[in-house]
Amino acid sequence: MKTTRSLILALLPIALAACGPKSTSTTANSPSPASTEEKKLNLYCWSEYIPQSVIDDFTKETGIKVSVENYSSNEEMVTKLLAGGGKYDLIQPSEYTIEALIRENQLLALNPASLSNLANISSEFRNMPYDAGNKFSVPYMAGFVGICVNTDKVKTPIKGFADVFTPAHKGRIVVLDDAREITSWAFAADKLDINDVTPENLEKVKPMLKKWLPLVKVYDSDSPKTSLKNGDVDLGVVWSGEAALLYKDDKKFAFVLPSEGSHLFVDSLAIPKLAAHPQNAHLFINYILRPEVSRKISEAFPYYNPNSAARALLSAEEISNPASYPPAQDITRMQTFRDLGKQAASIDELITQIKAGGK
Amino acid sequence: MLWLGLFVLLPTLLLIVTSFSRRDEMGRVVYSFTSENYIRCFDPTWLTIFGWSVLYALLATLICVLVGYPAAYTIGRANPKNRRLLLTLVMIPFWTSFLIRTYAWISILSQEGLANSLLLSAHIVPTPIGMMYTPFAIVLGLVYNYLPFMILPIYTSVEKLDNSLIEAAYDLGAGPLRAFSSVIIPLTRPGIAAGALLVFVPAIAMYAITTLMGGGSNPTIGEVIQNQFTRARNQPFGAALGVLLMLLFLVSFLLLGRKKSTAHVA
Numbered sequence: 200m201k202t203t204r205s206l207i208l209a210l211l212p213i214a215l216a217a218c219g220p221k222s223t224s225t226t227a228n229s230p231s232p233a234s235t236e237e238k239k240l241n242l243y244c245w246s247e248y249i250p251q252s253v254i255d256d257f258t259k260e261t262g263i264k265v266s267v268e269n270y271s272s273n274e275e276m277v278t279k280l281l282a283g284g285g286k287y288d289l290i291q292p293s294e295y296t297i298e299a300l301i302r303e304n305q306l307l308a309l310n311p312a313s314l315s316n317l318a319n320i321s322s323e324f325r326n327m328p329y330d331a332g333n334k335f336s337v338p339y340m341a342g343f344v345g346i347c348v349n350t351d352k353v354k355t356p357i358k359g360f361a362d363v364f365t366p367a368h369k370g371r372i373v374v375l376d377d378a379r380e381i382t383s384w385a386f387a388a389d390k391l392d393i394n395d396v397t398p399e400n401l402e403k404v405k406p407m408l409k410k411w412l413p414l415v416k417v418y419d420s421d422s423p424k425t426s427l428k429n430g431d432v433d434l435g436v437v438w439s440g441e442a443a444l445l446y447k448d449d450k451k452f453a454f455v456l457p458s459e460g461s462h463l464f465v466d467s468l469a470i471p472k473l474a475a476h477p478q479n480a481h482l483f484i485n486y487i488l489r490p491e492v493s494r495k496i497s498e499a500f501p502y503y504n505p506n507s508a509a510r511a512l513l514s515a516e517e518i519s520n521p522a523s524y525p526p527a528q529d530i531t532r533m534q535t536f537r538d539l540g541k542q543a544a545s546i547d548e549l550i551t552q553i554k555a556g557g558k
Numbered sequence: 559m560l561w562l563g564l565f566v567l568l569p570t571l572l573l574i575v576t577s578f579s580r581r582d583e584m585g586r587v588v589y590s591f592t593s594e595n596y597i598r599c600f601d602p603t604w605l606t607i608f609g610w611s612v613l614y615a616l617l618a619t620l621i622c623v624l625v626g627y628p629a630a631y632t633i634g635r636a637n638p639k640n641r642r643l644l645l646t647l648v649m650i651p652f653w654t655s656f657l658i659r660t661y662a663w664i665s666i667l668s669q670e671g672l673a674n675s676l677l678l679s680a681h682i683v684p685t686p687i688g689m690m691y692t693p694f695a696i697v698l699g700l701v702y703n704y705l706p707f708m709i710l711p712i713y714t715s716v717e718k719l720d721n722s723l724i725e726a727a728y729d730l731g732a733g734p735l736r737a738f739s740s741v742i743i744p745l746t747r748p749g750i751a752a753g754a755l756l757v758f759v760p761a762i763a764m765y766a767i768t769t770l771m772g773g774g775s776n777p778t779i780g781e782v783i784q785n786q787f788t789r790a791r792n793q794p795f796g797a798a799l800g801v802l803l804m805l806l807f808l809v810s811f812l813l814l815g816r817k818k819s820t821a822h823v824a
Contacts, residue, residue, distance in 0.1 A: 279788075417691050426690075429668035430669035430686070543583050544585075551786075551792075
């Protein structure tokens, strides 16, 4: 009996550790004086977004060791940032989250003198409404959320959300695991402004969401392409870059901008107010802005590159990928997400409840 | 004592305090008292999910016993030279991260994966079977990852089995079945109980395997709680669910402990 018990005691920590695998936090030592920062950078970025080779090259060139931690939704990132769990030097928020973080005074004002390559960003991305004049953020990649269809399996024409979420596709759909995104699709389908999130409008789209979500088989923001590629689902609403990767490998994966309307997202690099290594973070941003580096990122993750100097280096095939670079007139019609303030909580709750199959 | 206070009492206290707090729109915890998180816990939505999680965990535990017992028995009765090798074989999967092992299952079970191509080429099935992102995949993932936690405690019980007792059973006219059910099983019961606990408790709250294998459309209570702390930005609600889950474990531990001590007396 005694040996059984001691064995259990010995195994218990393993069992407990197995329950919480994703918390890979890094701790920063106390920073040295501002001018001579220690050679460290704690990067908190989206999963499947910054190629490891780019990070390695940066380390090789500067000697700055980069610790990377990933998230798969803006909300997740904000939660951890504000909880102060990790000391992050560089984060990668999307437009509406930048707006919220600026409002909450959580971002460090960028030093333009350290960002000589900023001019590579095309002008329409240098004056976005959420951060006019790029005082706090520098666009990393932009993109869209659209429909990816395996045309071998789905023979009916798919034009918009209404065609995706039909009973015929039950158990064949993957969607992003993102409350704000999912809600905005229902808003678009109901012809509501995606930023006009009020309790009344949420109530209005609720019946539609309750019809849609039970049809979904997989929720995945990290890598929605996986289930499509493996054939476990036949269509989905995914990040454009993921659809572009699928199309690059196999032309059977068509990308469709939903007829009800889509939105443009701009994921940017920004430095948290409490960053321990802000200078290193500036160095990294400026490095990413180099055309040849940004071009490498586009190659690995073919989103819509806001870096016009890098875009000039892309191959004709890359530029003609319909998921990466849809027609310009479609893009100009798109809105971006704005910060919702208090209503953000209602969205979180609404989607949690409906996803769980509740009323 | 300090260790216990630092790593058990303090986090638990923090969890309890958080569970009675509110959140602001950025997901920060606001420390003003409310009991609404607990009231929300008893919404049928969460109770249903909890029921499913218990079912998955029970099923996984049962399968682990059925598969793990013969394995543990064979290892425990093997000659001592082979025993260490067999035990090492049980432990080898632990040398890799369980996430990687779970991803391996994804490539085995997916529509265009290994299992389906084998079944198709052997003409056992006409079209691929959807195995990924189903309750089947969830239970499989749990069984696969927790099986060693069942095998090892049973093994220690089997190893200590007194051969003379089994021989006595045979001498007194018991067949193999009778000897197994009346002598071997009762003697190895502590191992089975320990294994069941080690599998069942973490299996209920597991979220990583169930998210990967279940796709998030059949969420477990562990996934719901994890979500509250990340993308749903509702730490107080997640904390309330966590506290209730902890209470439940505490109660079942106490009940199990009581049963054990009465069994001893008998």
